[in-house]
Every structure is written in C-alpha cells, then in structure tokens.
Amino acid sequence: MKEKRKGPIGRAAGLAEGVAATVRRMQRDREPRVLMYDSTGYARLLQPDARGYESALDVSESMVRVVDGLEP
Amino acid sequence: MPGALTPERTAARLCELSSDARAAVLVDAAGSLAGASDLDPERARVLGQLAVGLFEAVDRAPRAEGVEPPEQVEAQVEGGAVYATRNPRWTLAVVARRGTLSSLMLMDLRSVLAELEGAPPIRTSVSATVAGDLPDPPVPELGQERA
Numbered sequence A: 001m002k003e004k005r006k007g008p009i010g011r012a013a014g015l016a017e018g019v020a021a022t023v024r025r026m027q028r029d030r031e032p033r034v035l036m037y038d039s040t041g042y043a044r045l046l047q048p049d050a051r052g053y054e055s056a057l058d059v060s061e062s063m064v065r066v067v068d069g070l071e072p
Numbered sequence B: 001m002p003g004a005l006t007p008e009r010t011a012a013r014l015c016e017l018s019s020d021a022r023a024a025v026l027v028d029a030a031g032s033l034a035g036a037s038d039l040d041p042e043r044a045r046v047l048g049q050l051a052v053g054l055f056e057a058v059d060r061a062p063r064a065e066g067v068e069p070p071e072q073v074e075a076q077v078e079g080g081a082v083y084a085t086r087n088p089r090w091t092l093a094v095v096a097r098r099g100t101l102s103s104l105m106l107m108d109l110r111s112v113l114a115e116l117e118g119a120p121p122i123r124t125s126v127s128a129t130v131a132g133d134l135p136d137p138p139v140p141e142l143g144q145e146r147a
Helices: A007-030 A053-068 B007-017 B041-059 B102-116
Strands: A033-037 A043-045 B021-028 B033-036 B072-077 B080-086 B090-096
Touching: A033 A053, A053 B041, A053 B072, A053 B080, A053 B090, B007 B021, B007 B033, B007 B090, B007 B102, B021 B041, B021 B102, B033 B041, B041 B072, B041 B080, B041 B090, B072 B102, B080 B102, B090 B102
Parallel strands: none
Antiparallel strands: A033 A043, A033 B072, B021 B033, B021 B090, B072 B080, B080 B090
C-alpha cells in the first residue's frame, strides 16, 4: 500500500500529482481516436494501424470542417 | 400521430436536445439526405455523404469472428467530435464540440432515432430554480479579491 505523506510538503506533492494527472488526462483526451460501439454499447477502440482508421479520421475531420464553414 | 417526429425534423431535434451538438444530418438507407439541422443545403448534402463515408470506413476495420458491425461511432478529432448511429433504415450523425460527454451524446442519438421509429417522445425538463434566485456563494470565488 502506498504510504500517505503528511504535512505541507506531502500536501503540496499530492496537489502536484493531481495537476499532473489532470494534464495527462487532458492530453489523452486531445489525441485523435475512433471508437466503435455495438448494439449493447460495448466500445472498441479502432487501433491507429487498423484498416479504416485513417479514413475514419479523415472523414470526421472533413465533417468538422464542413460545419466550420470550410472546405471539407 | 400528431407531433410525431419526422425525418426532416430529426436532426434539428437532436440539436435541440444537446447544447453540445453543432450540426446534425439524417441519411436514409439509400444514402440520401433526409434531414439536417440548421445548415445550408449544400453543406448538409456534403455532411450527409461524409456520414455515410464514416460508417464505410469503420466497416472496413477488422472484426473478430462473431462481432457485429458497429452500430455507433465516435471520432475525436482536432476541432471537434463526430458521433453517428445507424439502424437498418437510418444513419444519424452529429458534429459536436470537443469535450462533449460521449455517453450522453450517444444516448441522445439512440433516443432520437428511436423517437423517429415511433418510440414515445423524449421528455425534457428544466430546473425549477432560475439563476437569479440562487443565493450568493458562501465562500468567495477563487481568484477574486476580498472587498
């Protein structure tokens, strides 16, 4: 079990860990990704090297561009 | 049935339900545009074609034996997110803001398609409290200096 740090340094370290985790999560959320869901809601991540991945991302980016009023 | 959702109104209905939805299109099984939210006709037509292309792309992805084709797709890209759902008759796709809660958007897509297929209308409600009635917060906001 992870030992709990006490005192101001421990609290500061805990805060820094929380910030770092948030930054990691935000970076992960910004990465392009394609998820596919079956009828039960089960999700599968389309791997970047899988067939269809690049095409799905290209199409999706075009859709966003169309809504932005740009050329697809 | 009076008030029943029509294909022409379906995409707009989705955008009414979700504040994160920027634009949506409904495409029929033949790939023809059946309805769009507030878009000019040309952009709506292109968006409909792209929605069909999105499912064509993911249908090319390898699937394990016995795994059914995806019913819904979510793509997170720079500048936004795309969600799409399909059934044998319709494909409904939406371009949403980044940071949209995926589970909610996917549920909205399913619910709106179900409504189009004759399910009871989705009930919406608003909070009983309006912002002006809220009391001041008990503690000062972070970053604001005390008077």
